[in-house]
Amino acid sequence: MSVKQYIHPRNKYKRPPDYKQLAVLYPEFREIAIMDFTGRVRIDFKERRSLHVLTETLLKHDFDLYVNIPADNLNPAIPLRLNYILWMEDLMTHSKLEMEKVTGIDIGTGAVCIYALLLAKIYKCQMIGTEIDKESVEHAQKCIKKNKLQDLIEIITVNSERIFKDIIQDNRVYDFSMCNPPFFESEDDGFEKVEKILPPRNAPTGNDSELKTEGGEIGFVTKMIEESVEVGDRIKIYSTMIGKKVDLAGLRQLLRSKNIKNTTWTEFCQGHTTRWGLAWSFLPQNVVNLTTAPVIRKHGKSIVGSLKNYKTSIIFPMNDKFSCIDDIISFLKVTAKELNIKLQNVPIPEDSFDSWACRITARKRSWEHMRRKRRLAQQSALKKIKGESGECIEVEKIETGNSTKNSDEESSDKELSDKNGPLLICKFWVEIESRNDSQDITTQPDEILRIWMVFENGYGGLDALHSLRQYLINKLEVREKILDNSSKTKRKKKRIKKEC
Numbered sequence: 001m002s003v004k005q006y007i008h009p010r011n012k013y014k015r016p017p018d019y020k021q022l023a024v025l026y027p028e029f030r031e032i033a034i035m036d037f038t039g040r041v042r043i044d045f046k047e048r049r050s051l052h053v054l055t056e057t058l059l060k061h062d063f064d065l066y067v068n069i070p071a072d073n074l075n076p077a078i079p080l081r082l083n084y085i086l087w088m089e090d091l092m093t094h095s096k097l098e099m100e101k102v103t104g105i106d107i108g109t110g111a112v113c114i115y116a117l118l119l120a121k122i123y124k125c126q127m128i129g130t131e132i133d134k135e136s137v138e139h140a141q142k143c144i145k146k147n148k149l150q151d152l153i154e155i156i157t158v159n160s161e162r163i164f165k166d167i168i169q170d171n172r173v174y175d176f177s178m179c180n181p182p183f184f185e186s187e188d189d190g191f192e193k194v195e196k197i198l199p200p201r202n203a204p205t206g207n208d209s210e211l212k213t214e215g216g217e218i219g220f221v222t223k224m225i226e227e228s229v230e231v232g233d234r235i236k237i238y239s240t241m242i243g244k245k246v247d248l249a250g251l252r253q254l255l256r257s258k259n260i261k262n263t264t265w266t267e268f269c270q271g272h273t274t275r276w277g278l279a280w281s282f283l284p285q286n287v288v289n290l291t292t293a294p295v296i297r298k299h300g301k302s303i304v305g306s307l308k309n310y311k312t313s314i315i316f317p318m319n320d321k322f323s324c325i326d327d328i329i330s331f332l333k334v335t336a337k338e339l340n341i342k343l344q345n346v347p348i349p350e351d352s353f354d355s356w357a358c359r360i361t362a363r364k365r366s367w368e369h370m371r372r373k374r375r376l377a378q379q380s381a382l383k384k385i386k387g388e389s390g391e392c393i394e395v396e397k398i399e400t401g402n403s404t405k406n407s408d409e410e411s412s413d414k415e416l417s418d419k420n421g422p423l424l425i426c427k428f429w430v431e432i433e434s435r436n437d438s439q440d441i442t443t444q445p446d447e448i449l450r451i452w453m454v455f456e457n458g459y460g461g462l463d464a465l466h467s468l469r470q471y472l473i474n475k476l477e478v479r480e481k482i483l484d485n486s487s488k489t490k491r492k493k494k495r496i497k498k499e500c
């Protein structure tokens with residue numbers, strides 16, 4: 001599937017701009033346009049000036065916006081900015097908020113206050129842009145005036161230590177906040193490093209004060225999340241763009257650790273770059289439910305799918321109890337402890353943040369004993385029987401006589417284990433998948449959790465693996481609605497063979 005297909009469906013740059021037409025219409029674009037011998041018009045993306053002129057021309061041609069981007073400022077590439085804006089529109093619509101009535105905050109609005117200009121021009125949103133850099137504030141104000149958008153956009157100079165605190169007024173309602181945070185750490189030369197390691201497709205643009213911040217984007221967004229806890233639902237939906245996939249993983253984890261569960265994330269794909277969007281809200285889910293909001297996510301190919309070992313899986317839709325990978329991880333860790341099974345984390349590729357892996361080593365069928373114990377516990381639950389005089393007597397325990405069998409089995413397991421090594425060694429691989437296999441773009445986060453169980457070793461063989469799987473299904477309280485087809489078919493085939 002081409003990269004362009006992941007661009008937001010309403011992004012007009014799904015189709016590349018017609019450079020020939022732009023060259024005919026705009027003399028400044030003509031100056032940077034290059035015509036090859038076939039008559040095709042292109043521009044040199046390695047030239048900063050060309051990038052700035054392209055952005056200025058697109059803003060004029062497609063949005064009737066007039067800006068000039070200062071030579072040493074960041075080029076606000078329009079396809080990416082539009083992807084973010086369209087996602088904000090999706091979140092607003094999903095939350096039953098009308099774009100022409102909303103007020104938004106753009107944190108770090110930059111020299112051309114690009115998000116504020118576009119949102120005010122396209123939807124007539126009321127926008128507040130915050131900025132720490134004096135020159136950027138002055139230039140942004142000129143852009144607003146030039147486009148006669150003073151009634152809709154306000155720029156506030158803020159202190160670099162604070163993100164929301166200087167701007168939130170008690171008597172105002174803020175529907176959303178957005179941000180393209182500075183990416184790089186102040187003390188490192190990340191920007192130059194990227195240039196050296198990998199020759200960029202596009203010329204790098206932007207200056208240090210725009211691109212660098214203490215702690216990099218993770219530090220900036222961490223501060224944003226922490227301040228948002230104090231501001232609470234005075235901003236209905238908080239959001240930010242994220243430049244690195246690993247940072248997205250860390251920040252989603254941070255939200256979870258703060259018990260912020262009303263969250264979502266999406267991908268912004270345009271040409272060769274991918275960025276991510278993260279949003280969260282403190283409003284109750286019956287008012288704003290981000291977990292069901294539209295998103296665009298490419299679901300990468302499962303690493304487990306290519307493993308040669310025998311594997312089976314438990315697969316079920318996300319629910320209130322298991323709404324993310326972390327819920328499954330803690331479930332598996334607690335269960336392993338209860339069953340006296342050794343569990344070790346297994347490292348996985350850094351960017352596969354929607355998966356987690358571990359290896360378990362079981363020495364005996366402790367889950368089968370647990371199942372029996374549970375049944376016993378149920379039977380011995382308080383039971384009311386009628387006494388001689390007809391009154392109700394509570395009997396606490398009913399003897400079943402099964403307990404000796406339990407310890408017999410346990411000791412035979414132990415003997416076998418001592419002789420033959422562990423009963424079962426298998427890898428658990430937890431993944432989030434899209435429910436719709438045929439489509440890579442998810443417009444609703446219709447996601448399912450899958451626990452792969454990959455057999456590695458053990459005298460208990462596949463039988464032990466399947467009995468542990470059944471135990472987990474019961475404990476997870478998920479009915480086998482969506483079964484792993486391959487293992488189902490394999491087992492069916494095996495049964496037929498046996499019957500023959």
Ligand SMILES: C[S@@+](CC[C@H](N)C(=O)[O-])C[C@H]1O[C@@H](n2cnc3c(N)ncnc32)[C@H](O)[C@@H]1O
Binds near residue numbers: 130
């Ligand atoms: C990567 S630039 C984004 C500019 C613009 N929003 C865009 O998307 O092109 C980050 C901006 O955040 C500003 N900034 C850094 N710290 C800030 C803070 N604490 N509050 C507001 N703006 C900040 C920088 O000066 C810079 O203009």
